[in-house]
Amino acid sequence: MINKKCPSKQLSKRITELGDLFRVLGEEKRLKIICLLRNRELCVSDIWQNVGWPQNLVSTHLRILSRSKLISNRREGQKIYYSINYLAFKKYNSILADFLKKYEQKD
Amino acid sequence: MINKKCPSKQLSKRITELGDLFRVLGEEKRLKIICLLRNRELCVSDIWQNVGWPQNLVSTHLRILSRSKLISNRREGQKIYYSINYLAFKKYNSILADFLKKYEQKD
DNA sequence: TTAATATATCAATTAGAATTGATATATAAA
DNA sequence: TTTATATATCAATTCTAATTGATATATTAA
Secondary structure, three states: OOOOOOOOHHHHHHHHHHHHHHHHHOOHHHHHHHHHHOOOOEEHHHHHHHHOOOHHHHHHHHHHHHHOOOEEEEEEOOEEEEEEOHHHHHHHHHHHHHHHHOOOOOO | OOOOOOOOHHHHHHHHHHHHHHHHHOOHHHHHHHHHOOOOOEEHHHHHHHHOOOHHHHHHHHHHHHHOOOEEEEEEOOEEEEEEOHHHHHHHHHHHHHHHHOOOOOO
16 A cells, blocks of 8 residues: 655645646647757747747747746847747756656666 | 758657657646656556546556556556556656757857 | 456546637837 | 837637546456
């Protein structure tokens, strides 16, 4: 039988965080946007004109990515430039690595 | 302007794979099941009696996890024991690390 | 063979997230 | 101020995935 206290408060908080992150990344349009933003800034029109999705859809996905801090933006005149938030990626990467590594091999 | 050839065949295949994986992991019940299975085998009834979700729901999530090879199972009499597929985790972990590291810092 | 236990499957429903269409806001140019 | 361009927001719809309820299958015990 399993220990009833198994899912500690701490663990379930971490599960929630991980779930949120995975859901954001579990959308291929968002993954593609992330790929496009690698090592460069792009404004919304750069993106939607390249990928061919409607402007407001791109804008919505950018908002979702921003909400989890994966990307950030700055305005320059009419245009708003989006870019990878490398610091957030670094943080997420270590959280994920930490989680997944536990399942890499039996100790 | 963005290079039109940017999303290479290879890249979009990788995006699909990553999307599939993230969607599987983007469900907190499945994450919890994964946590429960860390370092031990459990049968379906161990799991659903512990978490309190209906039997068939647990069974369904186990099927989804199995489909992406994150877990495997073996029958022992009436019971079917599920466990982490550590090899698959190792593989996924390196794919993810590879993907995410690209966004860790500008080069 | 019948009954009991463990698990899986399937159709129907529900919930949530993606998409669309229309419109609003912000900035810049005329 | 008016017009044009860039982006965001919002309600409605569509899609997809989770959940439920009922039932099927497999194994074991009686």
